[in-house]
Amino acid sequence: MMRPDWVLAWIGAAGIQLAAPAFAQGMQGFSLGQTFDEAAPTLQLRTLNEERLFRDSDFGQRVEAEIDAASRALEAENEELMEQLTTRELELTEARPDMAPADFRAEAEDFDREAEAIRRSQAEKRQRLSMYEDAEQRRFFQLAAPVLQQVLVTEGAQVLIDSRAVIIGVSGMDMTEPAITALNEEIGDGTPSPNPLRVP
Numbered sequence: 001m002m003r004p005d006w007v008l009a010w011i012g013a014a015g016i017q018l019a020a021p022a023f024a025q026g027m028q029g030f031s032l033g034q035t036f037d038e039a040a041p042t043l044q045l046r047t048l049n050e051e052r053l054f055r056d057s058d059f060g061q062r063v064e065a066e067i068d069a070a071s072r073a074l075e076a077e078n079e080e081l082m083e084q085l086t087t088r089e090l091e092l093t094e095a096r097p098d099m100a101p102a103d104f105r106a107e108a109e110d111f112d113r114e115a116e117a118i119r120r121s122q123a124e125k126r127q128r129l130s131m132y133e134d135a136e137q138r139r140f141f142q143l144a145a146p147v148l149q150q151v152l153v154t155e156g157a158q159v160l161i162d163s164r165a166v167i168i169g170v171s172g173m174d175m176t177e178p179a180i181t182a183l184n185e186e187i188g189d190g191t192p193s194p195n196p197l198r199v200p
Contacts, residue, residue, distance in 0.1 A: 044157035044158055092104075092111060
């Protein structure tokens with residue numbers, strides 16, 4: 001899956017404070033041996049599995065279903081084209097004994113050009129599938145940013161980090177499940193897409 005650096009981008013845009021700057025601000029004017037009457041506030045952290053967020057959301061499942069259907073259609077088209085090319089090649093091979101060498105070479109070159117054109121066309125269609133998936137993932141995370149910010153506030157936390165960045169954590173830090181629920185309610189499956197998939 002794509003790993004966009006969306007977390008830092010939307011945290012900064014939304015004005016959510018990162019731990020490092022907040023810690024540094026808290027150190028201003030501090031001297032060794034100083035005591036405080038009240039404990040300094042502690043930033044609350046939450047983690048998010050962004051791969052699961054997309055995969056298990058209504059949006060992500062809709063994209064997966066579209067890619068799967070298009071992939072099956074493309075595979076069926078590939079098989080049909082392969083049968084056509086195989087038949088054409090067999091016909092050309094059988095006709096070779098009755099053809100002049102120059103005529104056969106011309107037919108063979110035409111066949112090669114046609115086969116190469118088909119190969120490029122099918123490769124481009126496969127590439128469009130990948131580009132569509134990447135574009136929809138980017139759109140998903142753009143739409144998700146304000147929703148995730150609200151979930152973070154609801155969770156009573158100020159900092160959101162990728163769960164893969166956590167070495168040791170405690171239970172209850174992950175907010176992926178409530179984030180999926182909120183996203184399903186707010187953006188649904190993301191239809192209609194501004195760039196609908198058309199393959200093949």
